[in-house]
Amino acid sequence: MAVFLYIVNNVLSQAVFIIGMVVIIGMIAQKKSWNQILPSTIKTMIGFTMINVGGQTLGTALLPLQQIISKIFNMQAFSADIGAAQAESLADIGTEMALIFAFGFLINLLLARFTRFKYVHLSAHVSFFFAGLIAALLKFNTSLPFIGIIVIGSILLGLYMTGSCAYVAVCMKGVKGGEGFTLAHSSSSGLLAATFLAKTFGNKNQDLEELKIPKEFNFLREMTIALTLVMTVLFLMVCLFATPSWTMENVTGGQDIIVFSMLRGIEFGMWITVIIMGVRMMLSEIIPAFHGIANKIIPNSKPGLDIPLLFPNYPTSVIVGFLCSLIAGLMGMLLLGAMNYPIVVFPALIPTFFTGAATAIFGNAHGGRRGAIIGSVANGFILIFGQALLLPMVGSYAPIMRILSETDYAVYGPILGWILQLFGGA
Template sequence: MTIINWIISNVLTQAAVVIGLIALLGLALQKKSVGEVLTGTFSTMLGFLVLSAGSAVVQASLTYFGDVFNFGFGLTGTSGALVASIEGINGQAMNELGLGGSIALTLLGIFIVNIILARVTKFKYVFLTGQALLWMSTLTVVGFFFTGLRGPALVIAASILGGIFATMMPAIAQPIMRKIMGSDDIALGHFCTIGYLVAAGVSKVTGDVDHSTEDVKLPESLSFLSDTYVSVWVVMFIFYLVAAIAGGDAGYQYYLESIGSSSSLHWLVACFLQSLQFVVGLYVLMSGVRLLLANIVPAFQGISMKLVPDARPALDCPVTFAYAPNAVIMGFIFTTIGSIIGMFLTMAIPGLPIVIPGVMSNFFAGGTAGVFCNAVGGRRGTIIGCIAHGIFIMLIPAILGPMLAQVGFVNLTVTDVDTALAGMLAMLPGLFG
């Protein structure tokens, strides 16, 4: 048990290590030279870590935006409101409910079930987003714990349910991923997939695929906006400016308190610098995506040939960003608009709690939804589909919140809709039993 816990803590929860080992295995199975194996493994891990570093910079910038935005528009300290924090649920489940061991073993179990299903079924997808698997293991364990399962039965049930989701979510997203990527080499490993498909469905019905978000024609005076990163900065600066004006100096001080820092910067200057920081993070993230894909796809051919024939790696959502960067920003903007609409809807529907929109999920999930929507419905579909996406990712967490409250998670929910729905499925026998 000690060895298993060590492996889980030091290997399976470290996504860069897992992906590096998979690259090493794939290259070794192809009987590459030692030098090629080491270079490919290192480059794969480096690409993932560069991607993660870019994501961390983006998240830090979005923390500023979220704090100032919520303060400026009165969304902080809302009585009875739910905060989307899977991290909070994970910590409480491990510390207060004593489920840390079950969650760790379930993480390993989900990965094993995924490999088995990929081997014996036609769904040849290996889910490689370790953090997403951790959150899935948390919600499935919490759900089955609520029904009364304990010990091995709890771990087995949660592993099977989580393994099915880890196998099926990439499979149902793959038809649109083929359109996005232009090939069948990479799948999506992110537990917001049902939300992406809802958004894409609305986009396909309402959109026009002939007019892509990436084909925006600019007058000569605005030709500087043809540079992707400049155009992203302009849009994001306007977005940040709205939040900064709404929050003002008080909102900026609230942000500084939330991160335990102090600064003499004027809040408008902070807004300007944070919007630049966002673009820096996006640039690093894109560089990591390109480096990762350049190495993981060749390495994965070895696994396809030996362990799971025709297997595809299911990777985290930023792998889609480089294929439609304009759609990413539009997805963020219109998912945010939709989530605000969804927040007011939860206020209006009797029995549902208020859910405060999550800026992180609006960017990463909203951006990916934008790429999905653009692939099937162009610009118009992206706008309408992502507004629908924002509403959807508010309603599902609002339904989950009261269910989690029965286990003891007060004012907490999650916005990863696949994870939320898996938790609901696990809890259903307890609700009706």
């Protein structure tokens, strides 16, 4: 058991290894030679690492905003240290989480092989933390024994991994750059909601990416430039609202707020550039390699990949989605405060960026500008109110949920928690 848990926690939980194994298996199935397999595998793993590290660091760069905005609204500030939150969160459920993750992935593979739902969930970092949510809900809301938690949790995770990829694949029809794969990401329920709202209330003919701007500002169509400027202005504005003296004393370490804001904006733009380069490198290798799996091992299957693969085709939607989701989340936070909600809830900024961007992309694809705004605003409200409902249910997993709770945590978490409390409460 110790060896198995070591492999799960140190190998299978590293999505880059799973991506690499997919390329190797796919190319072996196509009878490629070793000197073709090796460079393709390395390039895919490097591309994925660029996306993953870029996304994580880009998200971490947002965390100072949490402390500053907490000061503006005179709210309790929660730790934004992901490492410390993860250590605290996994103390009580680490073993259950690892086993649910491993067996849930196996169930996903079996469902892809033997049912009509041909989707292989390859975002291991996503399913790993969702396994933690399921483990926490089962452990803290039922009296199930250890084996029962593992069995039920694995089935739930396998169904989630397969089902979310399946309905997102339907929503992806018409999304530029989404050919050949589906998304395996815990914003799936938000993407479903954004697609429905955009089709109902949007206007597909008014594409946000085709927004007319003066010729001299055409450089803003480049995502790296636009995000660098937007994040610089955003940091500077919140620093001014929190007062420069307080910000310099408590956040910047004495650094001038203008310099601090410019450096944060440049850092943000740099990591977006890394992500875009990684997207191009990874897609050029993994899609052809996966054809071997789709043709020989799991017939007609599709890979489930991560959200940033869509970013290069929707630079404006990424920015609009983040800002709209952030504004909606702050409004939801104030509403909860006005209602004297017993738990202090703050918008989780990393999910707000990634799920906000994703819901705006889907909203724009299916309902143009209006769809992008409606979809991402809805996402912001779902994140904040869902987090408020979820936190009392997850026990020691709460610290990581305050930082990483994306849309599916906010939607499926409370629903599962209520069902468990109703039928299997401790």
